[in-house]
Amino acid sequence: MRTLSVFRRTLPAASAASLLLLLAGCGNDHNAFYQGYVEGDYVYVASSEAGRLDALNVKRGQQVTPDAPLFALEATRERAARDQASAQLAAAIAQLEDIGTGKRPPEVDVSRAQLAQAEAASRRSASQLQRDTAQFRIGGIARAQLDDSREQAQSDAARVRELKAQLEVARLPGRDDQRRAQAAQVDAAKATLAQAEWTLAQKRLASPAAGQVFDTLYRVGEWVPAGSPVVSLLPPGNIKVRFFVPETVVGSLKIGQQAMLRCDACGDPVPVHIDYVSTQAEYTPPVIYSRESRSKLVYMVEARPVPEAAARLHPGQPVEATLQ
Template sequence: MHRHRLRHLRHLLRLSRRTAALALPAAAAALLGACGNDAPPAWQGYVEGEFVSVASPFAGRLDRLAVQRGQQVAGGAPLFALEADDESAARQQAAAQVRAAESQAADLQTGKRPPEVDATRAQLAQAQAGALRSAAQYRRDQAQFAIGGVSQAQLEESRATAAADAARVRELQRDVEVARLPGRSAQRAAQEAQVAAARAALAQAEWKLSRKTVSATQAGLVYDTPFRRGDWVPAGSPVVRLLPPGNVKVRFYVPETVVGAFRTGEPVRVRCDGCAAPVDATVSYISSQAEFTPPVIYSNETRAKLVFLVEARPAAADAPKLHPGQPVEVARP
């Protein structure tokens, strides 16, 4: 009986030692796993670009393409030019109409030309001389009528001639005065309206001509050029697609347990394959609606999980380091 108890105690001691030997590696592995989980969680996402499509509102043949894909351009840099023969001719016609309308308005302001005024004055002098002769003849006929030398009819004729010549003198005097005056106010106002209309037509022609040569409104990357030189470009069709640095953003998805901790303006850190270093970004948008994991970051582990979309934008200097469609991993710094 005593021996049986001793064998049982020895057996229990061996089991305890074996259990301890097996437990030590498991505890060490658990400890190492706990140390490895100290890294901050990361979420999958991708880079997206908001492209700017640069086009002309008018159709035409592509005469010049000043940029190529992958090129960085500054704001105001020329991008492309369409043929503009029709617009150039329309601009020249409008400019000629402006000059004609302005000349007519200036002519109304100055009255008749000096040679025209001199001609009217010569006619006045001639009429005055005729009036003097007819007046003298009328006086002579009056004296002759008093002594019976002329008839009543001749006297009436002399009086009518004298009156007509005097009226002609007054008419030409008024013509000389009017010739020195500018055009009537209503006439001048009408001509000024013609000048304004001609200038508006010129401005429109110049605007149409300017839209055939297009420049970059802001700096950015030339992402695509769908047309080639000599192609016919329909009105409004993008000839150059630009990606400004401020239009690059990162879209990533976080679970419901995490989304409440995010705030707009919060910094995050973006990592990607091939990036020399992480890229800092700032949260700009947090969705208020949950959605299933999108196909772009689909996996068997997350296919049935509801997530929230979060967007972050890098600084303009760091935006060229990221490329649209590129998969990334986002974490808090």
């Protein structure tokens, strides 16, 4: 098979169209292979809150496990807001419980003592009314004195009824509407506390998945704006390979089809599975135009390695893919 002589240069991963397939014969191996490179889908870990970077728990190249601490931002204000929300919730719960229990025992005892005094006064005024009634019948007192005794007895009896009613009310819990209103206050306080705790948690982030720390973007002491990534991760499942095939081959490719990769210092070929085939044609870049290839079109293909082999591949690494 005739070998195409091409010159390859190192280009950034974003310039996908700058890589061309390479068809070559290799000894007695008549399988065509296609040139490509390794790329990574990075996970950029950022906080929704701004703050000074207090701690950076990882460094570039480090392997991390899920939930491993990555970084922490200064959180004095957020902790204070959390503590305030917690105290407001405790106060709202205590008030709801107080409404549901009625008056305290000492307050009930006071009402009972007042009722006993009123009952004693009512008995005295009732006895006085009986004596004055008897005296009035024999002409011993004037009617005005009898009327005063009758009004006093009625007033004392009314006072007894009033204090009995107050004692019954003291034993009752709060009104239903009042309890519902206070229960709503408790729910609102819980929501405020949950929001404060979530905001505080945003100041200390952990790794969402196992992987390699590809880069750290801030140093301790620097101000980190809200939403600005501090650490970029590369999980093994986010490593992929891009290679380019001619239009004569692209029609035969299928999603899930297997290919084998070869690269320098990779050891045994790395199996990958195709998960994307571009529908947009790309011209070969001018730097490798030749009489044989200047009119050819290529199509980008993306494939992912099996998880156990992903660690052998590194972003930017050139590879050669052979279709199975």
